[in-house]
Amino acid sequence: MTLEPSRPGPLPRRRFLLAGVLAMAAAPLAAACTSTPPPPPGPDPLEPLAARARADAALARAVAESVPGAGQDLVQAATAVAASRKAHAEALDQEIQRARPVTGSSAPSSSSGVPTAPPTAAEAKAALVEALTAAEQEARALVTTAPRHRAGLLGSVTASCASLREVLA
Amino acid sequence: MTSPNPGPSGQSSANGPQPRPTGEAVEAVQRALAAEHAAEWSYGLAAVLVAKEMEKTASTDLAAHRTRREATERMLRDAGATPVPPQPAYQPPKPVTDAASATELLVTAETDTAGAWRAVLERTDDQGLRQFALDALTSAAVRATRWRRAGRQSPLTVPFPGQPG
Numbered sequence: 598m599t600l601e602p603s604r605p606g607p608l609p610r611r612r613f614l615l616a617g618v619l620a621m622a623a624a625p626l627a628a629a630c631t632s633t634p635p636p637p638p639g640p641d642p643l644e645p646l647a648a649r650a651r652a653d654a655a656l657a658r659a660v661a662e663s664v665p666g667a668g669q670d671l672v673q674a675a676t677a678v679a680a681s682r683k684a685h686a687e688a689l690d691q692e693i694q695r696a697r698p699v700t701g702s703s704a705p706s707s708s709s710g711v712p713t714a715p716p717t718a719a720e721a722k723a724a725l726v727e728a729l730t731a732a733e734q735e736a737r738a739l740v741t742t743a744p745r746h747r748a749g750l751l752g753s754v755t756a757s758c759a760s761l762r763e764v765l766a
Numbered sequence: 767m768t769s770p771n772p773g774p775s776g777q778s779s780a781n782g783p784q785p786r787p788t789g790e791a792v793e794a795v796q797r798a799l800a801a802e803h804a805a806e807w808s809y810g811l812a813a814v815l816v817a818k819e820m821e822k823t824a825s826t827d828l829a830a831h832r833t834r835r836e837a838t839e840r841m842l843r844d845a846g847a848t849p850v851p852p853q854p855a856y857q858p859p860k861p862v863t864d865a866a867s868a869t870e871l872l873v874t875a876e877t878d879t880a881g882a883w884r885a886v887l888e889r890t891d892d893q894g895l896r897q898f899a900l901d902a903l904t905s906a907a908v909r910a911t912r913w914r915r916a917g918r919q920s921p922l923t924v925p926f927p928g929q930p931g
Contacts, residue, residue, distance in 0.1 A: 599878050600804045600871075602853035677923055684925035740900050741893040748887040752900050753926035756880065756907035760923040763911045 641693045643747070646735055646754070650686035652712070653728045654679045659714035660721040667718045674764045678725055681761060682732075685754050692750060726765055733758035785841050785895035787886075794882075794889040795842060796850050798902070801875075801882035802835040803852035808875035811858075815868035820916050824872070827909050831879075834902055841898070869917035876910035877927075884928030903928050 657679035661672050715721040736755040743751055787795045809828035816824050839849040862871050883906065886899040907927035914922045 600808065600856045600858060600874060602804075603855040603857040677921055681923060681925040688926070737900065740887065741896040745888050745891065748896060749884050749929070750926070752884050752887045752903050753929050755900060756884075756904040756927040757923065757925055759904045760907045760911040760927060763908050764915075764922050 641696060642739060642743075643689050643693050646732075646739070646751075647686050647689035647693060649728075649732055649735060650682045650689060650754075653725075653732060654682040654686060656712045656714075656728060657682060657725060659712050660725060663714045664718055664721045665716075667721060671718055671722055674761075675721070675725060677764055678729065678761050681757050685757065688750060689754075692747060722765055726762055729758045729762045729765070733762070783892075783894035783897075784844075785898040786892050787841060787845050787847075787890060787895055788892070791886060791890035791892065791895060792842070792845060792847050794886045795838060795895070796847070798879070798882040798886055798899070799835065799838045799842065800850050800853075801879045802831055802838060803850070804856050805831045805875040805879050806835060807852065807856050808858070808871050811862055812868035812872050815862065815865055816872075817865045817869075817916065820865075820869070823912065823916075827872075830905060830909075834905075837898070841895075866917060869913050870919075872913045873910050873917065873919065876906045876913065880906040880910065880928035881930060882928075885930075 657675045660667065661675035661679060664671070664675075667675070715724050733755055736751050736758065740748055740751045740755060806828065809824055809831065813821070813824050813828065842849045858867075858871050859874060860867055860870065862868050880903050883899045883902040887896055887903070890896060890899075904927075907923075910927070911922050914920075
């Protein structure tokens with residue numbers, strides 16, 4: 598599903614828009630990640646992002662399941678937020694684990710309680726927008742200084758949160 | 767090339783330091799520029815076919831791509847590289863004949879663009895370029911969401927915009 602130049606042109610190497618090229622380019626990068634330098638001491642800067650993603654997923658699930666008067670649009674949007682934020686939490690956890698396999702035992706403390714859904718659809722929507730805005734800012738703040746192999750993930754999380762706000766708009 | 771080259775001391779980006787691609791980042795930025803060229807071409811083709819209520823969005827989005835493309839060309843020239851030119855035409859994955867297929871083409875163009883800019887993020891340590899690529903990735907993902915909604919596609923979003931595979 599990508600656009601290609603309609604003619605090979607004089608530079609056949611430069612068929613830029615083939616997803617396969619990007620995928621192949623990413624593969625050695627992923628392999629290289631295993632030999633990245635040891636992480637600095639202290640908590641992993643991704644931990645607050647993972648915790649926030651889990652909390653957002655729980656909030657969104659609660660909205661989708663139990664807000665009275667939530668229309669179909671809000672239920673669908675909240676379901677999308679829940680699924681994406683859960684995927685973010687898992688990817689962030691995975692990267693945290695990869696960087697520090699030894700401290701794995703202290704990793705995801707998943708149960709911070711089930712959040713109470715806001716009482717009205719309008720408040721639920723506002724709460725989701727607020728959560729996504731904070732999540733986007735938090736991820737965005739790390740993108741410019743993160744190691745390369747994390748910059749892509751953080752960029753995608755940032756872009757996803759912005760897209761989910763668009764769904765709620 | 768509609769914009770003059772302002773040179774290294776020219777127009778600065780809205781926020782943060784000037785993007786300065788070096789090494790493997792140059793090739794990644796060139797691929798992103800190629801995606802921007804393809805996106806502009808796609809909007810040109812789709813503009814006359816999208817639903818009436820989406821015409822303004824299409825023209826705003828085209829303008830955003832043009833601005834991004836021009837800034838990308840400046841960045842490459844400032845880095846001593848020759849920006850890749852647009853292709854004369856592109857091959858859409860499916861024939862573009864009506865509002866639905868035009869909208870689908872725009873989703874594809876935005877998805878390609880997001881992927882190309884995310885690849886830049888992973889190939890540079892330059893903070894200005896990271897910021898530039900992040901803004902490009904994020905705005906492409908938001909536009910893709912809007913066009914999916916216009917095309918009544920489901921789901922409206924992907925969890926990791928720009929991620930390959």
